[in-house]
Amino acid sequence: MRLVDTHCHLYWPDFASDLEAVLGRAEQAGVALLVQSATNPDTTQQAIEMARQYPDRLWAMAAIHPSEVKTATEADLERIATLARDPSVVAIGESGLDYYWDRSFEAKQQAFFREHIRLAIALDKPLIIHNREAHTDLLRILRQEARSGLRGILHCFSGDEAFAREAVRMGFLLGIGGVITYRKSTLPEVVRSVGLAHLVLETDAPFLAPVPHRGRRNEPAYLTYVRDRLAEILGCAPEEVAQRTTEAACRLFGLALPEVA
């Protein structure tokens, strides 16, 4: 019953002192593959280096996070395009729109998002999307830029049922993480409506820890709480959630589970 953490940030300073222990606990919990989302050229480089250090277990993404677009340059985008060709990079991400923190550079966020979509299509790699309070613009840009082969994950999915259905129709999976364990979450209705076939699991570690660790550092081992809550909501066995989400993640990234020793 192995799991894939489709989205984490283990290069974050939070993990500097105990990464080995964190990875050990992840393995114990059955988290067989971890894909690290990048936020700028430097963290992309770090994710690639860590993927080389833990081959077949850690994989990388390449992108500039929408909140980091403010200070990013054309040269940064070119660096991302180069790094994205590394064989350890299995997706372009995370890119998208974030209107929550700062709306002063919306146009630049949109332009960078378009560049990331085009890169994902050109390299035939999945696109991992970050979206916060930007549903309308996000869908509009995706529709305008969509080409055959465009696929990916709406990570930390936060939309309603209609938005979820539209995302699925466009070839995207929904990334489900710790938020689903929060009492006020509206995600249960959404996941029941779209069904297990279109879901993958993620932690977004070190952020968004699930209950009972909410408010503290998140880590990949906690993916089991997300799996169990999802099983409860969908009325199926945790094993089924694990199997189906792991299959979907492996198919999307073109990855195979490592051999069990």
Ligand SMILES: [Zn+2]
């Ligand atoms: Zn994000």
Ligand SMILES: [Zn+2]
């Ligand atoms: Zn993230």
